[in-house]
Amino acid sequence: MSDTSRILISCMDRRLSAFLDSEYNDGSTVFVRNAGANVLTVLNTVKQLSIEHPIKSIVIAPHTDCGAMGLVEAAINGRTKTSAQIDKYLVSQFKINKFADRKELESRINCDVQEASISPFARSIGASLDIKLIDLSTLDIPADTGRHILTLVKPSKTMYLDLIRRYSDNVGMFDSYFIQARGIRDVLPDIEIAATALHISDIRLISESKLNNAIMDSDVNVLKSQDYLAAAKVTAVSR
Numbered sequence: 001m002s003d004t005s006r007i008l009i010s011c012m013d014r015r016l017s018a019f020l021d022s023e024y025n026d027g028s029t030v031f032v033r034n035a036g037a038n039v040l041t042v043l044n045t046v047k048q049l050s051i052e053h054p055i056k057s058i059v060i061a062p063h064t065d066c067g068a069m070g071l072v073e074a075a076i077n078g079r080t081k082t083s084a085q086i087d088k089y090l091v092s093q094f095k096i097n098k099f100a101d102r103k104e105l106e107s108r109i110n111c112d113v114q115e116a117s118i119s120p121f122a123r124s125i126g127a128s129l130d131i132k133l134i135d136l137s138t139l140d141i142p143a144d145t146g147r148h149i150l151t152l153v154k155p156s157k158t159m160y161l162d163l164i165r166r167y168s169d170n171v172g173m174f175d176s177y178f179i180q181a182r183g184i185r186d187v188l189p190d191i192e193i194a195a196t197a198l199h200i201s202d203i204r205l206i207s208e209s210k211l212n213n214a215i216m217d218s219d220v221n222v223l224k225s226q227d228y229l230a231a232a233k234v235t236a237v238s239r
């Protein structure tokens with residue numbers, strides 16, 4: 001396998017995986033995902049990846065019709081109240097930016113916020129930086145089966161189709177959200193968004209190596225200790 005040269009940061013949204021496989025999986029791209037392609041909770045992940053691999057380029061790929069941006073908009077307009085950690089790690093970044101509507105928030109403001117957040121680091125390692133907004137209305141997305149799960153897996157170059165195939169209970173390509181970060185604690189705000197705003201109660205951890213199995217067991221315990229996951233089913237899929 002060729003070495004990692006590109007990091008792609010995108011949203012956890014279940015509708016993006018097939019597109020990311022076909023558009024960006026060239027064998028040398030490592031995928032990092034969370035709620036809204038929000039750099040803040042994955043910056044340490046990106047920094048660690050850049051120590052392990054030479055990174056020539058970073059791509060940030062937020063998208064239209066994004067649930068995380070819907071949450072930001074509702075929180076800023078006072079229609080919903082978010083927890084302290086969601087406010088701190090997602091919503092607060094958008095409070096200084098005026099936006100007319102959700103469309104502007106998704107298509108312009110989120111791109112600007114994420115670009116500002118990653119660009120000093122990208123410059124410091126000499127990597128190019130591109131912001132590629134994914135327009136969901138141009139993608140071929142099948143009808144929603146209503147069966148939504150959340151997969152937690154380390155950043156990887158693995159095709160989402162191959163990750164989905166690890167499941168033996170007919171999880172479809174468009175059924176799983178994906179959060180991919182260095183460590184579970186970094187992305188607890190993102191996991192809380194999936195559990196509370198998206199009502200996902202089936203959370204699964206996939207390990208891509210035997211070495212990770214022990215880490216995964218402790219991650220399961222961290223998740224089970226979060227109040228907002230009290231009603232969720234958290235399972236580890238060991239190698």
Ligand SMILES: [Zn+2]
Pocket residue numbers: 011012013035036037063065066067068069
């Ligand atoms: Zn999204």
